[in-house]
Amino acid sequence: MTDTLIDPASLTTAAGAAVVVEADGRAASNDALHAAIEEALRRGAPLRVLTTWGARHREMYDASAVAERDRLSEAQLQRRLARALKRSPELDVQSIVGYDSLAEYLTTQPESPQVLVLGADSPDSAGVEAALAGSGCAVLTCDRRHRL
Numbered sequence: 001m002t003d004t005l006i007d008p009a010s011l012t013t014a015a016g017a018a019v020v021v022e023a024d025g026r027a028a029s030n031d032a033l034h035a036a037i038e039e040a041l042r043r044g045a046p047l048r049v050l051t052t053w054g055a056r057h058r059e060m061y062d063a064s065a066v067a068e069r070d071r072l073s074e075a076q077l078q079r080r081l082a083r084a085l086k087r088s089p090e091l092d093v094q095s096i097v098g099y100d101s102l103a104e105y106l107t108t109q110p111e112s113p114q115v116l117v118l119g120a121d122s123p124d125s126a127g128v129e130a131a132l133a134g135s136g137c138a139v140l141t142c143d144r145r146h147r148l
Contacts, residue, residue: 028119
């Protein structure tokens with residue numbers, strides 16, 4: 001089930017604006033990734049996938065371990081995207097690395113998203129909300145787990 005917080009149909013496609021989603025390996029982010037793929041295809045917009053694995057974990061590792069974890073996250077993402085790209089080779093997908101959180105990315109790239117797709121239990125919702133304030137970006141929340 002996908003809930004719309006801001007009606008994306010009311011927005012026009014801005015040049016270069018993309019559907020943005022965070023992929024951090026959690027089940028909720030996998031659901032959000034699938035919803036973001038569908039939304040990007042529906043809009044004919046590029047898909048930008050931010051791969052993060054949490055700032056608190058980065059502090060526990062040295063630079064080489066962080067680089068290896070970033071590489072593994074990218075490889076995992078590419079495997080998850082392979083099926084979508086096989087079905088829809090016209091989908092423009094870019095992964096984004098080097099940010100500790102979605103809020104950090106949105107703060108430094110405020111013009112990037114046309115639509116932001118969030119998993120049901122986004123870990124930094126207060127930071128994301130602050131980064132989106134006044135941006136005009138549509139926000140979709142996604143929960144396909146049908147919780148009771």
